[in-house]
Amino acid sequence: MSDRTRADAVYASLLTRQGEQWVQPRVERTRRVLELLDDPQKTYRVVHVTGTNGKTSTSRMIESIVRAHGLRTGLFTSPHLERFTERIMIDGAPIEDALIADAWDEIEPFVGIVDAELQASGDAPLTFFELLTVLAFVAFADAPVDVAVVEVGMGGAWDSTNTADGDVAVIAPIDIDHADKLGETIAEIATVKSGIIKDGAAVVSAEQDAAALAVLQRAAAAKDASLAVEGQQFGLTTQHLAVGGQQIGVRGLAGTYDDLYLPLYGAHQGHNAALAIAAVESLIGGGEQALATDVVAEGLAEVTSPGRLQLVGVAPTVLVDSAHNPHGARSLVQALGDSFDFDEWGIVLGAFGDKDVAGIVGTLAPVAAHIFATAPDSERAADADTIADVAEAAGAQVTVHPDLADAADAAREWASSSDRRAVVIAGSVVLAGQALQLAAEEDWKDGWRA
Numbered sequence: 001m002s003d004r005t006r007a008d009a010v011y012a013s014l015l016t017r018q019g020e021q022w023v024q025p026r027v028e029r030t031r032r033v034l035e036l037l038d039d040p041q042k043t044y045r046v047v048h049v050t051g052t053n054g055k056t057s058t059s060r061m062i063e064s065i066v067r068a069h070g071l072r073t074g075l076f077t078s079p080h081l082e083r084f085t086e087r088i089m090i091d092g093a094p095i096e097d098a099l100i101a102d103a104w105d106e107i108e109p110f111v112g113i114v115d116a117e118l119q120a121s122g123d124a125p126l127t128f129f130e131l132l133t134v135l136a137f138v139a140f141a142d143a144p145v146d147v148a149v150v151e152v153g154m155g156g157a158w159d160s161t162n163t164a165d166g167d168v169a170v171i172a173p174i175d176i177d178h179a180d181k182l183g184e185t186i187a188e189i190a191t192v193k194s195g196i197i198k199d200g201a202a203v204v205s206a207e208q209d210a211a212a213l214a215v216l217q218r219a220a221a222a223k224d225a226s227l228a229v230e231g232q233q234f235g236l237t238t239q240h241l242a243v244g245g246q247q248i249g250v251r252g253l254a255g256t257y258d259d260l261y262l263p264l265y266g267a268h269q270g271h272n273a274a275l276a277i278a279a280v281e282s283l284i285g286g287g288e289q290a291l292a293t294d295v296v297a298e299g300l301a302e303v304t305s306p307g308r309l310q311l312v313g314v315a316p317t318v319l320v321d322s323a324h325n326p327h328g329a330r331s332l333v334q335a336l337g338d339s340f341d342f343d344e345w346g347i348v349l350g351a352f353g354d355k356d357v358a359g360i361v362g363t364l365a366p367v368a369a370h371i372f373a374t375a376p377d378s379e380r381a382a383d384a385d386t387i388a389d390v391a392e393a394a395g396a397q398v399t400v401h402p403d404l405a406d407a408a409d410a411a412r413e414w415a416s417s418s419d420r421r422a423v424v425i426a427g428s429v430v431l432a433g434q435a436l437q438l439a440a441e442e443d444w445k446d447g448w449r450a
Contacts, residue, residue, distance in 0.1 A: 006101035025158035040141035051172025061276035065299030074140035081433035157195020175327035194219035202282035255290025266335030307432035313444030316415035326359035344369035365394035374407035
């Protein structure tokens with residue numbers, strides 16, 4: 001059996017489990033498996049990242065800077081765009097098929113034990129995300145890595161990843177999302193997310209709403225943890241457009257870093273970079289020792305963030321963005337205006353029905369010359385007609401398309417009639433992943449061909 005076949009069999013096994021949207025506050029189930037495995041997550045240092053938006057990009061920046069520092073890294077993010085091995089990175093590359101299969105062989109006997117215990121107590125078996133978290137922690141220990149950068153799946157306090165003790169807790173911007181599970185106010189959501197703060201940890205936070213910041217301050221004090229906040233202890237000093245991204249300056253916790261090239265679009269990515277630098281300063285120098293500027297520069301220059309304002313097509317220009325809630329949509333709108341010089345945007349839009357569809361559409365509609373309503377390939381998808389109805393109510397010009405391929409084809413044809421038009425595909429991480437695959441298959445960087 002090939003390594004690819006073995007790895008695909010692992011994913012097939014995970015898919016038989018309750019999906020990622022099946023969430024219970026039961027971190028102890030993941031902890032039980034890890035205990036049977038001698039707690040692999042305690043064999044390396046951990047940077048734990050939560051927030052509403054920007055978690056993945058910030059995590060990737062932290063990992064890249066740490067790796068540029070000469071340390072061996074692990075990176076756990078979610079969801080994946082194309083293949084599940086993207087979620088578990090070792091030294092900047094998706095985990096090898098053989099390694100993920102070997103890790104599964106290592107944990108599988110203990111999965112059976114814990115499933116039996118859960119059944120005996122009337123509880124549901126281990127879920128997809130619980131087991132994926134265990135796989136990541138085992139793979140990192142087997143590698144072995146020096147530092148693991150771990151992105152929360154949902155929330156924080158009861159998330160499976162909270163079985164790791166983060167030396168540094170990183171809080172990206174907090175806004176309303178997953179209100180049915182995390183709370184209906186920013187303060188309630190911040191309370192759940194602050195659960196990743198461990199005793200004596202270093203906490204670094206993006207600039208936050210006052211209600212969220214108050215929660216973080218109380219949580220840090222209760223855990224005797226330090227708290228550094230963007231705009232107070234660190235932050236951006238300069239930010240300018242550059243070819244393929246932006247040039248930034250950052251005042252860190254312990255040093256100043258000028259003329260850094262960040263190959264990502266959007267003002268929000270500059271703020272994510274400042275947060276990442278403060279996190280690495282906290283990890284490596286305790287927030288009191290500056291990092292080598294050339295190390296920071298190398299780490300940021302090599303950052304990629306697939307599906308985040310990613311250029312996937314030319315003639316016409318096509319971007320893919322994972323904006324899947326109103327906060328992400330606001331960042332996208334700002335980035336389109338700040339980073340690109342087009343007169344008209346066509347937006348291919350598909351979202352999940354359990355998201356704030358009205359909020360996403362309402363944010364994007366004012367900048368859209370045309371919305372091409374479609375649906376991600378998921379049972380959770382909102383119907384394309386629903387997207388269209390909301391967009392029309394917001395005053396947008398809309399057409400409905402049965403799938404992404406049809407919507408993208410129509411949008412690219414629309415945009416090809418003028419060099420002042422461009423396309424962005426947004427609304428869902430799943431849709432973004434589909435778009436990346438479609439762009440590669442059809443070679444959108446070769447230009448439009450009728």
